[in-house]
Amino acid sequence: MLHYESTVREPLVNGNKDYHQVTEDIISPIEKKPGKLWWIALGFAVTMLLFGVWSVFWETYWGIGVWGENRTVGWAWDITNFVWWVGIGHAGTLISAILLLFRQGWRTGVNRAAEAMTIFAVLCAGQFPVWHMGRVWLAFFILPYPNSRGPLWVNFNSPLLWDVFAVSTYLTVSILFWYSGLIPDVATIRDRAKKKFAKFFYGLCSFGWRGTAKEWQRLEALGLLLAGLSTPLVLSVHSVVSMDFATSVIPGWHETIFPPYFVAGAIFSGFAMVQTLLILTRKILHLEEYVTLGHIEAMNKIIMLTGGIVAMAYITELFIAWYSNVVYEQGAFWWRILGPYWWAYIILITCNVVSPQLFWFKKLRRNIPFTFVMSIVVNIGMWFERFVIIVLSLYHDYMPSAWVYYSPRWPEVGFYIGTFGLFFTCYLLFAKYFPVIAVWEIRSVLKTSGENYKQKMAALEQKDTEEFLQEVQHEHALAAH
Numbered sequence: 001m002l003h004y005e006s007t008v009r010e011p012l013v014n015g016n017k018d019y020h021q022v023t024e025d026i027i028s029p030i031e032k033k034p035g036k037l038w039w040i041a042l043g044f045a046v047t048m049l050l051f052g053v054w055s056v057f058w059e060t061y062w063g064i065g066v067w068g069e070n071r072t073v074g075w076a077w078d079i080t081n082f083v084w085w086v087g088i089g090h091a092g093t094l095i096s097a098i099l100l101l102f103r104q105g106w107r108t109g110v111n112r113a114a115e116a117m118t119i120f121a122v123l124c125a126g127q128f129p130v131w132h133m134g135r136v137w138l139a140f141f142i143l144p145y146p147n148s149r150g151p152l153w154v155n156f157n158s159p160l161l162w163d164v165f166a167v168s169t170y171l172t173v174s175i176l177f178w179y180s181g182l183i184p185d186v187a188t189i190r191d192r193a194k195k196k197f198a199k200f201f202y203g204l205c206s207f208g209w210r211g212t213a214k215e216w217q218r219l220e221a222l223g224l225l226l227a228g229l230s231t232p233l234v235l236s237v238h239s240v241v242s243m244d245f246a247t248s249v250i251p252g253w254h255e256t257i258f259p260p261y262f263v264a265g266a267i268f269s270g271f272a273m274v275q276t277l278l279i280l281t282r283k284i285l286h287l288e289e290y291v292t293l294g295h296i297e298a299m300n301k302i303i304m305l306t307g308g309i310v311a312m313a314y315i316t317e318l319f320i321a322w323y324s325n326v327v328y329e330q331g332a333f334w335w336r337i338l339g340p341y342w343w344a345y346i347i348l349i350t351c352n353v354v355s356p357q358l359f360w361f362k363k364l365r366r367n368i369p370f371t372f373v374m375s376i377v378v379n380i381g382m383w384f385e386r387f388v389i390i391v392l393s394l395y396h397d398y399m400p401s402a403w404v405y406y407s408p409r410w411p412e413v414g415f416y417i418g419t420f421g422l423f424f425t426c427y428l429l430f431a432k433y434f435p436v437i438a439v440w441e442i443r444s445v446l447k448t449s450g451e452n453y454k455q456k457m458a459a460l461e462q463k464d465t466e467e468f469l470q471e472v473q474h475e476h477a478l479a480a481h
Contacts, residue, residue: 012449045424052418085125091270092118115178166240252332252393261313268306269382275375307356351381
């Protein structure tokens with residue numbers, strides 16, 4: 001008897017589920033009125049968003065001088081947050097594209113939330129460079145369009161411009177990947193909708209999907225095509241972001257290790273944020289049977305792997321600084337460890353190097369409260385990594401007269417809090433009006449990886465084994481006779 005998947009492997013869908021039950025479990029929360037927890041979370045997120053809007057208005061009205069930046073530390077809190085949010089958005093494309101190409105079935109329970117997270121994180125990231133311009137109403141000057149005001153065409157030698165192309169391409173492909181996979185589920189909501197407006201809205205969003213064999217064939221082909229296109233983007237986007245620093249000559253930035261180092265860190269922080277969102281989502285929407293402990297453990301293994309790569313990058317940085325025998329490079333790292341920002345470096349090492357080692361223990365990898373806390377700890381550590389790289393390489397300049405201690409002011413902190421408000425507002429609205437788990441992909445693995453199917457296959461295997469043993473015993477008895 002041929003099976004698509006070993007019965008020894010943990011099921012991807014728990015419980016006695018059929019196609020109809022899968023649809024009911026995932027789609028029905030969309031059709032009901034939101035619960036009290038959802039309204040509380042939305043109110044909290046909107047409050048943070050409004051505080052961020054006020055902070056941005058304050059900075060725009062009075063000028064960028066209300067931030068804590070100075071002539072020595074020109075890139076600080078805002079660019080730290082830009083790199084951090086871009087890193088958060090890395091896990092979505094990785095789960096969608098690379099794991100799809102490698103036929104990893106466990107991605108089906110987490111890919112939709114990760115794809116949505118990617119889009120919202122990149123939207124949050126893109127705001128920081130724009131508002132960092134100061135005179136944001138002149139932002140169109142950087143666009144390469146014919147004009148009569150002189151040479152306003154952008155400098156294509158600048159890695160900052162590479163960011164524009166890399167991040168915008170990544171955002172475009174991520175939206176296509178997310179929305180194309182959403183169409184069949186939106187059509188399901190359309191067909192179940194009872195209110196006129198809901199039927200019209202979801203009908204418009206479903207692009208007239210009918211579920212014919214030709215449409216399914218084209219959807220699967222499109223998914224593979226986008227996966228092939230977006231796989232290089234996973235490696236290139238944060239590599240290009242790292243070029244903002246690696247192409248400079250500032251000690252602590254001028255490092256060839258930055259591209260793979262930034263990519264590993266982005267996957268590390270991105271998967272941690274997916275864990276945070278999924279643990280909350282599965283609890284609030286009662287989706288524990290679809291986002292199982294197996295999914296949580298698989299993602300924790302990737303966090304542990306990428307955390308090890310990041311730890312190796314930290315060791316390599318220190319070794320190269322020592323081996324280069326360049327006094328300025330060595331001084332940059334000594335000041336990170338022993339300078340006035342020593343506490344930031346300690347937090348970085350504790351959160352990113354020490355804490356992921358706890359995932360070597362299987363009980364902790366499968367412990368939901370511990371995983372939730374660790375997912376937040378990892379992202380705190382990754383934020384401090386960006387802070388250490390950017391601020392701690394700038395505040396201690398070549399000239400002692402330029403040395404300065406940078407401290408953020410409330411408009412910077414408020415702007416950062418506001419992006420959290422935007423992120424969670426978008427995610428909560430998405431989780432309420434669209435399926436946060438891909439229904440059609442869950443159905444595709446139900447007959448090979450569902451708990452009910454695996455139990456039947458295990459029973460059949462046991463029955464086949466018993467029949468085989470009986471036949472062998474019978475043959476031995478005949479031979480002895």
